[in-house]
Amino acid sequence: MSTFVETLSEDIKNAMRAKDSVALNTLRALKSALTNAAIEKGGLGTPLEEAECLAIVRKQIKQRLDSIEQFEKAGRAELADNEKAELAILQKFLPAALSESEVADLLEKAIAETGATSKADMGKVMKVLQELVDGRADGRTLSQAVMKRLS
Numbered sequence: 623m624s625t626f627v628e629t630l631s632e633d634i635k636n637a638m639r640a641k642d643s644v645a646l647n648t649l650r651a652l653k654s655a656l657t658n659a660a661i662e663k664g665g666l667g668t669p670l671e672e673a674e675c676l677a678i679v680r681k682q683i684k685q686r687l688d689s690i691e692q693f694e695k696a697g698r699a700e701l702a703d704n705e706k707a708e709l710a711i712l713q714k715f716l717p718a719a720l721s722e723s724e725v726a727d728l729l730e731k732a733i734a735e736t737g738a739t740s741k742a743d744m745g746k747v748m749k750v751l752q753e754l755v756d757g758r759a760d761g762r763t764l765s766q767a768v769m770k771r772l773s
Contacts, residue, residue, distance in 0.1 A: 625672075626670075626672060626675045626715075627653075627656065627675075629715075630649060630652065630653055630656070630715075631653075633645070633649050634646065634649045634650065634653065637649055644704065644707050644708060644711070645711050647708075648707075648708040648711045648712060649711065651682070652678070652679065652682055652712065652715075655678050655681070655682060656670065656675060656678055659674060659678055673756075673757075675715075676715070676716065676717070676757050677757070679712055679715045679716060680716070680757060682712050683709060683712050683713065683716070686705045686706075686708050686709040686712065687709065689701075689702075689705045690702045690705045690706060690709070693705060716757070716758075717756075717757065717758050718758065719758055719759060720755060720758045720759045725755070725759050725763070725764070725767055726767070728751060728754045728755060729747075729751055729764075729767055729768065729771055731754060732747050732750040732751040732754060733747055733771065733772075735750050736750055738772060739772075740772060741769065741772050741773060743772065744765075744768055744769065744772060747768050747772070748764065748765060748768055751764055751768065752764065
């Protein structure tokens with residue numbers, strides 16, 4: 623966690639210096655979520671694994687995506703734009719995303735590993751595929767690819 627938290631702290635300092643309130647609020651919210659996760663895990667100061675930190679970032683990103691969808695449905699473009707700005711800041715903390723061909727290769731590997739033949743095996747394939755992908759692709763994208771392949 624140390625390098626992740628150090629990077630986050632440095633980004634917070636840079637946002638303060640630049641007087642970028644959107645970035646500052648987003649990064650502080652992320653730091654707060656990380657602190658809360660550490661407290662839940664074992665008390666304040668408990669170190670988090672890199673994977674746990676990335677899971678928290680993904681959760682924050684999912685919240686922003688849901689908010690954007692809701693704001694756009696409600697016709698609140700200014701609020702959706704703010705959420706999009708926060709989303710861009712959070713996405714900098716994620717590892718590089720996999721291409722479609724890389725996802726397809728990993729999908730074939732997962733299907734071969736599980737011996738899946740129909741949609742009934744989707745859960746098994748998803749579990750293996752998510753381990754292989756290691757957070758470098760969106761869950762919705764993965765499930766669509768699995769469903770398409772197994773149909």
